[in-house]
Amino acid sequence: MSQPMPPENINSHILTVLSLPLLDKLPQLELLFDRCTVRQIEEIYPLIVHSIFGINGNSLGWGLRITTMENASHYFNRLQHFLGVNGIWMHVCHRLLNETTKFDIDINLLPRKFISMLQAGPMFYSDLINIDPLKHQVSTLSLNAFDFYMFHFVLYALKPLHTINPIAMQIHNERARTIYQFLAAEYLDNYLPQYPDARIEPSNFSTSVKAPQQLPAQALQPQRQLRYLKLPSSYRNGNGETGGAAGGGNTSPQSADGNGAASRAYAWRSESVLHFFVDIWLRYDIESEHHLPSSDFVRGVRTLVKQIHFFANAARMDHSPLCALRKLSLTMVKARIYAFLCSLIDRWPLDSSLSVVLELWLSYIQPWRYTLGSNNRTLGIYYEPPITNLFDGFIIDNLIVYTHIFMQLLPRFERLDYSVYRNAFMLHRLAKTFAQQDLVERLQRFERLHSGNAYGFDSPQRQVNMLNKSHNSSYNAQWNPLLSSNIPKLFSEQMHTKIQNFLYVISMARNSMLTNNISALRKEILERQRSEGYLKNIFKKFIGEETQDELTLRDLSRIPEVLRHCIDAFCRTFNVDPGTLSMHETLPVEPSPPASPSLQNFSFFDSNNCLDTSKLTPHQMSLNASNMQPTVDPALLPIKSNEIRPLVRLLHLISEAINDRYGSRIEAFYEREDFYGKLSRQVLYAPMTEKWFEKSDGNVDIYEKQLPPRISLRPLGSIPSLCLMAFALCFGHLWFGVASVGLLLLCAVFFIYCMLLALLS
Numbered sequence: 001m002s003q004p005m006p007p008e009n010i011n012s013h014i015l016t017v018l019s020l021p022l023l024d025k026l027p028q029l030e031l032l033f034d035r036c037t038v039r040q041i042e043e044i045y046p047l048i049v050h051s052i053f054g055i056n057g058n059s060l061g062w063g064l065r066i067t068t069m070e071n072a073s074h075y076f077n078r079l080q081h082f083l084g085v086n087g088i089w090m091h092v093c094h095r096l097l098n099e100t101t102k103f104d105i106d107i108n109l110l111p112r113k114f115i116s117m118l119q120a121g122p123m124f125y126s127d128l129i130n131i132d133p134l135k136h137q138v139s140t141l142s143l144n145a146f147d148f149y150m151f152h153f154v155l156y157a158l159k160p161l162h163t164i165n166p167i168a169m170q171i172h173n174e175r176a177r178t179i180y181q182f183l184a185a186e187y188l189d190n191y192l193p194q195y196p197d198a199r200i201e202p203s204n205f206s207t208s209v210k211a212p213q214q215l216p217a218q219a220l221q222p223q224r225q226l227r228y229l230k231l232p233s234s235y236r237n238g239n240g241e242t243g244g245a246a247g248g249g250n251t252s253p254q255s256a257d258g259n260g261a262a263s264r265a266y267a268w269r270s271e272s273v274l275h276f277f278v279d280i281w282l283r284y285d286i287e288s289e290h291h292l293p294s295s296d297f298v299r300g301v302r303t304l305v306k307q308i309h310f311f312a313n314a315a316r317m318d319h320s321p322l323c324a325l326r327k328l329s330l331t332m333v334k335a336r337i338y339a340f341l342c343s344l345i346d347r348w349p350l351d352s353s354l355s356v357v358l359e360l361w362l363s364y365i366q367p368w369r370y371t372l373g374s375n376n377r378t379l380g381i382y383y384e385p386p387i388t389n390l391f392d393g394f395i396i397d398n399l400i401v402y403t404h405i406f407m408q409l410l411p412r413f414e415r416l417d418y419s420v421y422r423n424a425f426m427l428h429r430l431a432k433t434f435a436q437q438d439l440v441e442r443l444q445r446f447e448r449l450h451s452g453n454a455y456g457f458d459s460p461q462r463q464v465n466m467l468n469k470s471h472n473s474s475y476n477a478q479w480n481p482l483l484s485s486n487i488p489k490l491f492s493e494q495m496h497t498k499i500q501n502f503l504y505v506i507s508m509a510r511n512s513m514l515t516n517n518i519s520a521l522r523k524e525i526l527e528r529q530r531s532e533g534y535l536k537n538i539f540k541k542f543i544g545e546e547t548q549d550e551l552t553l554r555d556l557s558r559i560p561e562v563l564r565h566c567i568d569a570f571c572r573t574f575n576v577d578p579g580t581l582s583m584h585e586t587l588p589v590e591p592s593p594p595a596s597p598s599l600q601n602f603s604f605f606d607s608n609n610c611l612d613t614s615k616l617t618p619h620q621m622s623l624n625a626s627n628m629q630p631t632v633d634p635a636l637l638p639i640k641s642n643e644i645r646p647l648v649r650l651l652h653l654i655s656e657a658i659n660d661r662y663g664s665r666i667e668a669f670y671e672r673e674d675f676y677g678k679l680s681r682q683v684l685y686a687p688m689t690e691k692w693f694e695k696s697d698g699n700v701d702i703y704e705k706q707l708p709p710r711i712s713l714r715p716l717g718s719i720p721s722l723c724l725m726a727f728a729l730c731f732g733h734l735w736f737g738v739a740s741v742g743l744l745l746l747c748a749v750f751f752i753y754c755m756l757l758a759l760l761s
Contacts, residue, residue, distance in 0.1 A: 011043070017029060038095065055152070064156065065161050065296065071176075086202055102144060154280045155280060174638075175299065184303060188307040192274060267321040286347060292347055295353060345409060365402055403443065406434070410502060413502070421559055521553050633688070655711055690704065
């Protein structure tokens with residue numbers, strides 16, 4: 001055991017430790033936890049939590065939302081070891097649970113919708129809130145150590161870091177997996193387990209985690225007051241069973257029953273995690289916030305939805321204290337998900353990043369994909385779990401989420417640019433989901449019976465209000481025909497016509513515009529290859545180098561087949577005759593407007609730099625928008641399968657260092673008109689204008705950056721290049737006895753090759 005920490009030094013020492021770099025901070029904290037008493041840890045505990053999540057200081061905190069395995073693997077592993085379910089930090093949190101200390105949170109620091117919910121006095125938070133006696137309003141939340149950390153962890157996802165930090169913006173655009181997402185998935189999987197017999201970790205702490213009663217003869221009881229998990233009387237989780245009364249989390253402190261105490265000790269953490277994640281994340285105020293949530297937040301919500309499906313679907317086989325909570329979990333999500341999705345879709349930019357929202361919706365409406373049986377995919381990766389009668393209750397209760405969200409998405413899919421492969425793949429995901437025959441048959445049948453909903457919601461807000469007030473109402477209540485008459489149905493004549501028109505647009509994109517784009521790009525690539533010469537093309541093929549145009553052509557070539565599958569799937573789903581679409585296969589290409597200004601030089605402004613409203617036609621704006629594509633530095637393209645990831649990163653750092661130090665000289669050599677200039681232009685990357693899109697506030701803004709001539713050593717990181725160098729080393733060793741001679745000969749051949757290209761240019 002280490003020497004105890006003197007009490008007078010603890011506060012100054014923790015501030016010094018928290019100011020250290022992360023890799024130095026974590027071992028110092030482990031040593032501090034070992035030396036400190038429980039009372040000393042209680043004093044420094046809020047400071048550490050605030051440091052982790054950047055409260056009252058650096059907004060990044062410990063960088064949980066900017067650390068990925070790709071950009072900082074060592075940091076990623078250390079944070080996972082420290083903050084994981086069985087990490088040092090969780091054991092410290094549970095070590096403090098044996099005490100009666102509570103940690104307060106000022107509600108003015110919380111989201112507005114969450115504060116409004118607290119003011120309404122929900123049952124779960126009734127013993128956590130403190131009322132200001134003067135204002136008669138909620139002033140603070142008092143939480144134990146575990147709840148205090150988990151509450152801040154959930155709130156951390158709402159910070160708009162992608163608007164203030166370039167790394168967070170890059171993660172937002174590239175959708176990389178951060179340590180925060182990894183920890184969120186680990187916490188949810190642990191505290192909301194999918195297997196009924198799963199053990200919640202850490203399990204080796206005292207079960208008396210709540211405040212003891214004054215009577216010494218009584219067993220230690222939970223700190224929270226009387227609370228029951230009250231379920232709707234007719235709630236069905238697939239098997240038609242009704243939810244009981246008492247929950248497994250926090251029941252009466254007067255109950256001294258041994259089984260009840262064990263149940264409370266087992267389930268209260270799951271109850272806290274479920275409420276914090278659902279109540280905070282699904283109450284994100286998308287309409288009022290200036291910035292859209294980041295894509296990693298939306299993916300986090302999808303992880304939550306998938307885990308709750310796993311958690312709820314195991315209720316039929318669970319006889320533990322978690323059974324009641326499993327049945328309640330899906331009802332909590334249903335009360336918020338429709339309004340959340342509608343708001344998100346309304347503001348999300350119309351580009352391929354819409355896929356994160358689409359996947360969230362598709363995950364929620366397919367609970368049969370998240371069962372114990374479907375999780376064990378022994379039948380292959382293309383195994384599609386069946387939609388059994390157990391999920392009929394879920395489909396009926398959420399019919400509005402299936403039909404109205406689809407109708408809300410359809411106009412947005414009509415405006416997508418299908419020359420982008422990711423957009424076409426989004427459409428494929430939508431078509432594939434609604435092409436499931438069992439699902440289509442159920443949607444048609446339930447829509448005829450219930451006309452879209454069992455409560456008669458005519459707005460998302462009314463749905464939320466009614467669901468919050470009607471947990472005891474029957475899910476099979478009769479639909480009000482006065483309300484249903486004005487709400488369009490998914491399988492109606494009106495929607496059939498809209499789907500048919502939509503498929504016309506997709507058919508035109510596949511048969512005319514897309515084919516022309518592929519032909520034009522293929523012709524452009526061939527012309528450039530002819531101008532570069534035979535030797536350079538052979539060399540590029542040998543080292544496996546591909547240009548951005550060749551990568552684009554590969555994606556474009558896959559799109560027609562993807563769109564054909566989409567058209568076939570929608571035709572089967574909505575009974576559209578494919579023959580009515582064949583007429584578009586022989587239609588001529590739609591004539592473009594007068595070609596006075598070319599598309600590349602087109603401007604909505606006249607010669608006096610004034611807006612010419614006559615040019616603001618929908619057709620011209622569509623053409624102008626479809627011509628806008630991001631342009632990326634070839635050295636920053638995603639690492640390919642034939643490249644060595646660590647070596648490419650190292651070579652990029654070396655290239656950046658050379659360009660930073662000798663940038664002016666490199667640019668001077670590139671601009672020379674003599675032979676040295678020609679030779680430099682064969683070796684260096686040409687200057688270019690890098691373009692990218694910003695979508696943080698719901699609008700799509702294009703930004704530009706001028707890149708000068710620069711050196712890039714990335715081609716040396718490919719496997720063919722390494723094989724070529726290995727062959728040269730073997731050749732030198734076999735023929736000259738010195739391996740380095742072969743490498744020198746290879747460099748000489750490459751230099752002569754570049755000189756020939758310079759002379760021919």
